[in-house]
Amino acid sequence: MRTLAHSFYMTLRHFRNLMRQPLYIAFTLVQPIIWLVLFGQLFKKVVLLPGFGASAYVDFLTPGVVIMTVLFGAGWSGMGIIRDLDLGVMDRFLVSPVSRVALIAGRLIQLALIAVIQSVLIVALGMILGARFPGGARGVGLLILCAVLLAVPIGALSSAMALVARKEETVIAASNFILLPLTFLSSVFMAQNLMPGWIQAVARFNPVEWAVVAGRSALSAHMNWPLVATRIGLLVALTIITAGLATRAFRIYQRSV
Amino acid sequence: MILVETLNSVRHQSSSSSQPELPAIEARNLVKTYRGDVRALDRLSFRVEAGAIFGLLGPNGAGKSTTVKILTTLSRPDSGEARVAGLDVLRDAERVRHAIGCIGQKSGVDSEATGRENLTLQGRVYGLRGTELKRRVAELLERFGLDQAADRVTRTYSGGMQRRLDVAMGLVHHPSVLFMDEPTTGLDPEARADMWKEIARLAREEGITILLTTHYLEEADRLAQRLAIVDRGRVVAEGSPEELKSELRGDTIHMELAQAEDASKAHSVLSRLEELRELVIDTRTLYARADRGATTVPIALATLESAGVKVASVTVARPSLDDVYLRYAGRSFREADQGGSR
Ligand SMILES: Nc1ncnc2c1ncn2[C@@H]1O[C@H](COP(=O)(O)OP(=O)(O)OP(=O)(O)O)[C@@H](O)[C@H]1O
Ligand SMILES: [Mg+2]
Numbered sequence: 245m246r247t248l249a250h251s252f253y254m255t256l257r258h259f260r261n262l263m264r265q266p267l268y269i270a271f272t273l274v275q276p277i278i279w280l281v282l283f284g285q286l287f288k289k290v291v292l293l294p295g296f297g298a299s300a301y302v303d304f305l306t307p308g309v310v311i312m313t314v315l316f317g318a319g320w321s322g323m324g325i326i327r328d329l330d331l332g333v334m335d336r337f338l339v340s341p342v343s344r345v346a347l348i349a350g351r352l353i354q355l356a357l358i359a360v361i362q363s364v365l366i367v368a369l370g371m372i373l374g375a376r377f378p379g380g381a382r383g384v385g386l387l388i389l390c391a392v393l394l395a396v397p398i399g400a401l402s403s404a405m406a407l408v409a410r411k412e413e414t415v416i417a418a419s420n421f422i423l424l425p426l427t428f429l430s431s432v433f434m435a436q437n438l439m440p441g442w443i444q445a446v447a448r449f450n451p452v453e454w455a456v457v458a459g460r461s462a463l464s465a466h467m468n469w470p471l472v473a474t475r476i477g478l479l480v481a482l483t484i485i486t487a488g489l490a491t492r493a494f495r496i497y498q499r500s501v
Numbered sequence: 502m503i504l505v506e507t508l509n510s511v512r513h514q515s516s517s518s519s520q521p522e523l524p525a526i527e528a529r530n531l532v533k534t535y536r537g538d539v540r541a542l543d544r545l546s547f548r549v550e551a552g553a554i555f556g557l558l559g560p561n562g563a564g565k566s567t568t569v570k571i572l573t574t575l576s577r578p579d580s581g582e583a584r585v586a587g588l589d590v591l592r593d594a595e596r597v598r599h600a601i602g603c604i605g606q607k608s609g610v611d612s613e614a615t616g617r618e619n620l621t622l623q624g625r626v627y628g629l630r631g632t633e634l635k636r637r638v639a640e641l642l643e644r645f646g647l648d649q650a651a652d653r654v655t656r657t658y659s660g661g662m663q664r665r666l667d668v669a670m671g672l673v674h675h676p677s678v679l680f681m682d683e684p685t686t687g688l689d690p691e692a693r694a695d696m697w698k699e700i701a702r703l704a705r706e707e708g709i710t711i712l713l714t715t716h717y718l719e720e721a722d723r724l725a726q727r728l729a730i731v732d733r734g735r736v737v738a739e740g741s742p743e744e745l746k747s748e749l750r751g752d753t754i755h756m757e758l759a760q761a762e763d764a765s766k767a768h769s770v771l772s773r774l775e776e777l778r779e780l781v782i783d784t785r786t787l788y789a790r791a792d793r794g795a796t797t798v799p800i801a802l803a804t805l806e807s808a809g810v811k812v813a814s815v816t817v818a819r820p821s822l823d824d825v826y827l828r829y830a831g832r833s834f835r836e837a838d839q840g841g842s843r
Binding site: 253337339342498 | 535536570573574575576577595598599601603605606607608609610611612613614618622623625626627628654670
């Protein structure tokens with residue numbers, strides 16, 4: 245009960261701070277617009293490759309850009325923790341009876357909300373650029389679910405790392421080091437069966453790939469139910485594990501202060 | 502500015518919950534070692550009676566913040582025990598957290614939220630709800646002169662306003678023990694004087710036990726009923742400021758030499774004078790004590806002159822806490838404060 249109430253208050257705090265800077269969300273959309281327009285034009289002909297499997301590249305690209313945008317947003321969420329550490333806000337909460345779970349949950353819920361908003365806007369943008377999704381509203385809903393289920397564990401990992409490393413530079417370096425490879429070792433931009441064999445092999449263990457494959461399938465005319473269900477299951481499992489890790493990271497932090 | 506009814510209710514609450522027979526804070530043999538073999542606390546012990554203002558005075562790196570972190574359950578000692586409000590900080594951390602308020606060395610205010618939002622969230626974390634919460638928040642905003650700025654984002658606050666908000670946040674749940682880690686560092690003299698008044702008032706009128714850390718000798722002297730001087734993780738002296746100073750008989754003489762190279766020669770000739778006691782040398786400054794400073798200084802100067810040592814300046818004064826520190830830590834407070842690691 246207390247954890248729930250505290251999570252609610254923490255979510256409120258983060259959301260209110262976010263609302264104070266509406267430009268933030270607008271900024272996070274600049275990159276996806278560039279990806280969609282630029283890559284959409286640049287790789288238009290890629291669908292003509294035998295075996296690509298999609299009729300228009302923008303149909304293929306839009307869910308990829310949704311997942312990528314959400315991934316990067318989540319990957320930077322540790323910076324919020326760093327800010328709270330630097331301000332002394334975190335220490336003040338840690339000497340209060342606030343639930344540790346709520347300190348993480350509040351952030352992750354906010355991240356999930358941002359992921360939903362971003363996904364909806366990018367899907368709309370894709371449709372303006374001519375994308376069509378036979379999977380309909382249900383498909384879009386499942387894509388958003390996948391996006392959220394990717395944002396939350398990545399955000400949890402980023403937060404855990406911030407608590408352990410306590411340095412801005414470390415979080416930046418680690419995010420840069422991890423996020424781009426995660427993106428390019430997946431089918432965000434390129435159809436799975438056209439990727440080199442080793443990338444395909446690696447991608448099977450890549451949560452970004454789980455999310456993008458499931459989301460794309462959900463948007464298609466013939467959704468592959470078992471595929472979508474297993475990938476969502478994997479993402480849920482990852483969410484639980486990483487949220488647990490992030491909560492434990494407080495202990496590591498408190499041992500070092 | 503003060504609401505009389507609420508004050509009464511506060512006093513009522515704190516008197517019914519405090520246990521006068523137990524010390525409000527008790528630290529026993531706290532040891533804390535940080536990575537890289539920094540021994541921040543080295544068997545530090547002290548106790549604080551309920552309702553008192555207790556000062557932890559020490560230079561940079563003495564271990565003040567580390568002590569506060571352990572007593573407020575943020576950090577854990579390697580060994581030793583501590584009780585706050587009668588509760589063990591290790592075994593009963595959750596209950597300790599309800600009993601204490603903490604104003605850290607770092608601010609702890611969310612700069613993107615308004616003063617009112619900061620206070621409200623703090624109150625909610627401690628279980629305050631609804632009109633009770635609203636009333637408490639409004640009352641604290643008024644008492645700390647923040648009602649005008651209440652709905653401004655705290656990023657726009659001055660240093661003094663931010664510190665007052667910090668204190669208000671530490672008080673929102675009527676704690677019985679309040680920890681303040683360097684509450685006036687970085688404040689201008691006027692804001693500092695206001696903060697001193699507020700701290701004294703909290704102890705006097707609300708019966709809150711206050712542990713205050715500082716490296717301002719004057720602050721410790723003015724505010725603390727008792728204080729512990731901390732140096733390199735240990736308590737080197739403890740008592741009321743008056744007790745500590747009166748233990749040093751006579752006057753204090755400070756002599757600054759024109760040349761640091763003369764220090765050891767000066768020390769050796771002066772140590773033969775029986776009028777001077779407790780002669781300590783710290784780079785180019787000589788500290789000594791004498792029963793009657795006024796008559797001893799000419800003798801000391803003559804001695805130095807005949808040894809060929811030039812003196813840049815001499816002062817004679819009643820003992821200050823600086824001298825107390827010098828006596829127990831073997832170096833001057835100001836030197837230690839500059840030389841200490843952060
Ligand atoms: N988190 C930490 N990790 C490593 N060393 C630390 C940490 N915190 C403090 N120390 C070291 O422990 C010693 C005591 O530090 P502490 O912060 O308790 O001193 P302080 O008395 O509060 O000093 P100041 O007046 O500068 O605030 C210092 O040598 C400091 O460098
Ligand atoms: Mg300190």
